Amino acid sequence: MEMKQIYEIWDRFESSSLSQLELSMNGVQISLKKECAATTAAMPAPRVESQAPATEAKTSKQAEQKADGKCVKAPLVGTFYASPAPDAEPFVKVGDTVKKGDVIGIIEAMKLMNEVRAGESGVVTEILARDGGMVEYGQPLLTLE
Amino acid sequence: MSFEKVKNTIMETINCDEDKITIDARLKEDLGIDSLDAMELSMALEEAFGITIDEEALKDFDTVQKIVSYIDEQA
Amino acid sequence: MFKRILIANRGEIAVRVIRCCREMGIETVAVYSEADAKSLPVMTANYAVCIGPAKASESYLNQDAILETARQMECDAIHPGYGFLSENADFAEKCEKNHIAFIGPSSEIIRRMGDKQEARQLMIASEVPVVPGSRELIHTVQEAEELAEKLGYPVLLKASAGGGGKGMRKAYSKEELAGAFQTAKAEAKAAFGNDDMYLEKLIVNPRHIEFQILADRFGNTVYLGERDCSIQKNNQKLLEEAPSVGLNESLRREMGEVAVRAAKAAGYFSAGTIEFVMDAEKHYYFIEMNTRIQVEHPVTEAITDIDLIREQIRIAAGMKLTMKQEEITIRKHAIECRINALTPGTISFLHFPSGYGVRTESHVFTGYEVSPFYDSMIAKIIVSGDTRLEAVRRLRRALEELIIEGVKTNFEFMHLLTYHPAFLKGNYNTGFWEEHHKTIEKWNEEGREQ
Numbered sequence: 254m255e256m257k258q259i260y261e262i263w264d265r266f267e268s269s270s271l272s273q274l275e276l277s278m279n280g281v282q283i284s285l286k287k288e289c290a291a292t293t294a295a296m297p298a299p300r301v302e303s304q305a306p307a308t309e310a311k312t313s314k315q316a317e318q319k320a321d322g323k324c325v326k327a328p329l330v331g332t333f334y335a336s337p338a339p340d341a342e343p344f345v346k347v348g349d350t351v352k353k354g355d356v357i358g359i360i361e362a363m364k365l366m367n368e369v370r371a372g373e374s375g376v377v378t379e380i381l382a383r384d385g386g387m388v389e390y391g392q393p394l395l396t397l398e
Numbered sequence: 399m400s401f402e403k404v405k406n407t408i409m410e411t412i413n414c415d416e417d418k419i420t421i422d423a424r425l426k427e428d429l430g431i432d433s434l435d436a437m438e439l440s441m442a443l444e445e446a447f448g449i450t451i452d453e454e455a456l457k458d459f460d461t462v463q464k465i466v467s468y469i470d471e472q473a
Numbered sequence: 474m475f476k477r478i479l480i481a482n483r484g485e486i487a488v489r490v491i492r493c494c495r496e497m498g499i500e501t502v503a504v505y506s507e508a509d510a511k512s513l514p515v516m517t518a519n520y521a522v523c524i525g526p527a528k529a530s531e532s533y534l535n536q537d538a539i540l541e542t543a544r545q546m547e548c549d550a551i552h553p554g555y556g557f558l559s560e561n562a563d564f565a566e567k568c569e570k571n572h573i574a575f576i577g578p579s580s581e582i583i584r585r586m587g588d589k590q591e592a593r594q595l596m597i598a599s600e601v602p603v604v605p606g607s608r609e610l611i612h613t614v615q616e617a618e619e620l621a622e623k624l625g626y627p628v629l630l631k632a633s634a635g636g637g638g639k640g641m642r643k644a645y646s647k648e649e650l651a652g653a654f655q656t657a658k659a660e661a662k663a664a665f666g667n668d669d670m671y672l673e674k675l676i677v678n679p680r681h682i683e684f685q686i687l688a689d690r691f692g693n694t695v696y697l698g699e700r701d702c703s704i705q706k707n708n709q710k711l712l713e714e715a716p717s718v719g720l721n722e723s724l725r726r727e728m729g730e731v732a733v734r735a736a737k738a739a740g741y742f743s744a745g746t747i748e749f750v751m752d753a754e755k756h757y758y759f760i761e762m763n764t765r766i767q768v769e770h771p772v773t774e775a776i777t778d779i780d781l782i783r784e785q786i787r788i789a790a791g792m793k794l795t796m797k798q799e800e801i802t803i804r805k806h807a808i809e810c811r812i813n814a815l816t817p818g819t820i821s822f823l824h825f826p827s828g829y830g831v832r833t834e835s836h837v838f839t840g841y842e843v844s845p846f847y848d849s850m851i852a853k854i855i856v857s858g859d860t861r862l863e864a865v866r867r868l869r870r871a872l873e874e875l876i877i878e879g880v881k882t883n884f885e886f887m888h889l890l891t892y893h894p895a896f897l898k899g900n901y902n903t904g905f906w907e908e909h910h911k912t913i914e915k916w917n918e919e920g921r922e923q
Contacts (some may be wrong), residue, residue: 330524330538332545362541387545389523390538391507411862437897438862445860453898 322378323397325371327388331362335384343384349377351397358382358394369394400469403446404462411435411442423462443469474790475499475550475574479543480514482554483533485836485853486768487514490552493782502546504539506532508844513836520546527846533557536564543573550574550789552782556848559765560587576789577743578764586739586762590633590671596759599738601731604750604758606673614651620672621650627675630654632661632668638708639664643675678904679750680719681705682757684732685773687784688742693794696729697777698803700769704896706906712887713769714808715776718861718899719751728757735759744770744785753902768811768853771834775807775857806864807857810872810887814880817845821879826871830857830864843880851882861899865891889916 327333335343335358345357351371358369375397382394405419412435418428425431431439436459440451443465449472459465477500480487487503491514494501503518508527515521522542525532532538534557543551551573553559565580577583586592596603605624610633611617621628621644630653632640640661642653654670662668681702688694701717702710716725732747739762746763770781779796788794812835819842825833835852837843843851854871858864872888890913895901 330522330541330545363537363544389542390525390532391523433894434892434897437894441862441897441899442860445862 323373323375324381324393325357325369325395325397327360327382327390327392327394328369329360329362329367330389331360331367331387333382333384333386333388333394334359334361335380335382345377345380345395347377347380351375351377360388371397373397400447401462401466404443404466404469407442407446408439408462411439419462421463421466425460425462447472474792475786477502477519477546477548478550478552478576478786479504479539479546479548479573480518480552480554481533481539482552482557482559483509483512483514483836483847485834485850486554486766488517488836489834490554490782491518493780493786497783497786499786502542502548504533504542506846508846511842513838513841522546527844529557529847536561536567539564540567540571540573543568544571548573550576550786552576552786553765555765555768560763562587574789576785578741578745582739582741583764586741586764589631589761592739592762593759595738596735599734601735601738601759602757604673604676604760607671609671610669611654611672612670614654617654617670617672618647618650621647624672624674627677629673629675630657631671631673632657632665633671634661634665634667634669640668640670676750676752676758678902679752680717680902681748682717682719682728682751683746683748683763683767684729685767685770685781686732686736686741686745686747687779687781687788687794688736688745689788689794690742690791691793692737694733694736694741695794695796695798695801696732697773697779697781697801699725699728700772702769703901703903704890704905705903706910710769710811711883711906712808712810712890713772714806714861714864715772716803716806719755724755731757731759735762743788744781768850769809771832771853771855772807772809775832775855776803776805777801778804805857805859806861807855808864808868809853809855810868811850812852812854812875812877812887813849813883814843814851815849815883816881817843818880819843820877822876823878824874824876825852826854826874828871830867831855831871832857837877851877851880865897885917885920886910886913889913889920892916 345351351357352374353371355371356368357371360367360369378396378398380395382388382392388394401421408419409416412429412431414429423429425436436456440456444451447469455468478494479502480490481504483505491501501518503514503521504524505512505515505521506525506527507523509515524538524542525535536558551568558564559577560583562580562584565575565577565583568575569580593603607620611620627643627645630642630644640657642657644650644653658668658670682699683702684699685697686694687697698715699717699720700713700715701719702713704712728749735747736745744766746767748760748763749757750760751757766781766785774781820837820839823837823839825835832855833852834855837851856864856867856871858867869888869891872884875884890896893909893913895905895909
């Protein structure tokens with residue numbers, strides 16, 4: 254089982270919607286886990302931690318916030334808005350079920366409104382970002398189950 | 399005669415004791431100056447006297463006397 | 474004066490600017506990529522905001538993310554450092570439009586000096602010596618041959634949109650010219666989509682001499698002596714020293730005044746560097762102007778006792794220069810040695826040299842992970858002494874004290890370089906690395922065998 258095959262498996266896992274994969278073939282055990290699906294932004298460059306034989310691919314190495322459950326992260330720096338307009342209903346509330354691709358909020362940056370979509374489906378358990386507050390790149394906005 | 403200043407420069411750069419540095423002392427045999435010391439000594443002399451010592455002249459510096467006369471010509 | 478400055482950079486220059494701001498009582502905002510989450514700028518700035526993933530184009534080159542952060546954090550100025558956006562005219566213009574002071578010259582000056590051909594015309598008009606060559610573009614091989622005949626071989630064919638060695642070819646004789654012309658033109662077309670060519674005299678193995686200038690917005694412009702950056706490996710500087718052994722007092726004054734004239738011709742303000750090449754007969758020619766602070770600025774600080782980052786900030790805040798040309802005296806000799814990581818990895822143990830006349834500029838620490846995403850320079854060691862020999866001996870002592878475990882670096886090579894006769898004699902040029910690196914590497918292997 255050389256590295257080339259491992260890369261192929263990993264690439265295919267990368268583009269699949271699986272968030273976890275356990276595989277053992279002729280003596281090599283591979284476990285791949287998408288820690289937390291970053292939503293619309295391109296996947297940050299994956300880093301292969303070289304520990305023989307099992308290779309564990311971490312898709313996004315978030316420094317402090319080790320978000321364990323699934324969450325939706327800010328794909329850019331800006332001001333987070335929970336609802337389409339100041340007095341309108343928020344896009345999502347705790348307890349709502351969201352499907353992959355649903356808009357969960359807006360981030361305004363340099364006068365451009367950017368919709369933030371859920372990277373996967375789930376039930377909203379907590380809204381972390383403050384409406385009208387600043388968010389940095391990669392900051393978890395809300396958590397899903 | 400710039401012997402005094404040459405002597406001080408040699409002492410400071412090569413760190414050998416004063417009484418060994420006589421006008422006819424041989425750099426290699428008497429003062430133990432190797433090629434690296436010679437290179438650094440020429441740098442120090444250039445800066446002390448504000449002159450440039452070209453490569454050829456440096457080659458035939460084998461005694462303190464040769465250095466002093468070279469510098470006296472330049473000054 | 475500014476209340477809060479955003480540092481749009483990373484690594485050692487970010488640390489340098491944060492330290493200067495701290496001393497000036499100015500708050501700092503560090504922007505960083507995910508790969509730099511555990512870095513010194515993030516830990517030492519007043520605020521730190523993640524602006525993107527590791528990839529530079531999505532983080533340190535992401536103009537909107539940086540401007541948005543500056544807006545959100547109410548910064549009144551941005552310091553671009555060197556590299557990244559420091560010479561990006563569009564970015565400087567966006568700062569101006571958003572009423573955020575860009576610590577550097579105006580976007581218009583950056584644009585003008587960034588266009589090599591336009592800068593060259595400006596210098597010709599101000600009687601600043603430029604490398605003899607074509608005034609206008611060269612369209613045919615025949616035109617190239619005529620001019621090459623006049624200038625005398627060897628000649629250099631250069632794409633006007635060229636850079637980083639691309640779209641350039643040398644021709645040492647008439648026979649080589651046609652081939653060189655075609656390949657350079659094709660390469661420029663492929664790389665820049667623009668195959669305008671011009672032709673210059675090729676100065677073989679010149680010395681690289683650059684003059685540091687400082688100018689405020691009130692027309693006061695001074696030069697702070699030169700730096701000799703001839704020791705380069707593939708156009709990457711390894712070691713710089715000030716002053717240069719190649720210049721005497723009168724040539725220094727002459728070239729300094731030419732540098733000031735060049736800066737005034739461009740209406741320049743802030744810190745800047747005028748780059749010259751100098752041939753064996755001490756003829757010097759303007760090459761380009763760097764409209765930013767440079768990696769090697771500390772050697773100039775060491776010999777003039779002027780804090781160039783502080784001056785940059787004061788000038789950007791609309792203040793006057795505090796020193797006159799007559800007050801600037803060169804009192805010391807200084808050498809900067811760049812320490813580059815040869816492999817990424819985690820630094821398991823680090824000890825920097827210090828003591829009299831030794832200054833270390835770095836962003837690394839024990840436990841720091843040297844990432845493969847960015848520049849490989851991890852530290853600069855700057856030594857100064859009353860004479861060049863004293864500085865060289867001090868650099869040897871400093872390098873002998875340096876300990877960096879966990880990452881391979883070039884420090885042994887640099888240590889041995891300080892013993893090489895061509896370096897000691899000081900009359901080296903940009904051919905130094907090519908000519909001597911094999912000998913030095915051999916010493917290195919012999920050293921390891923003992």
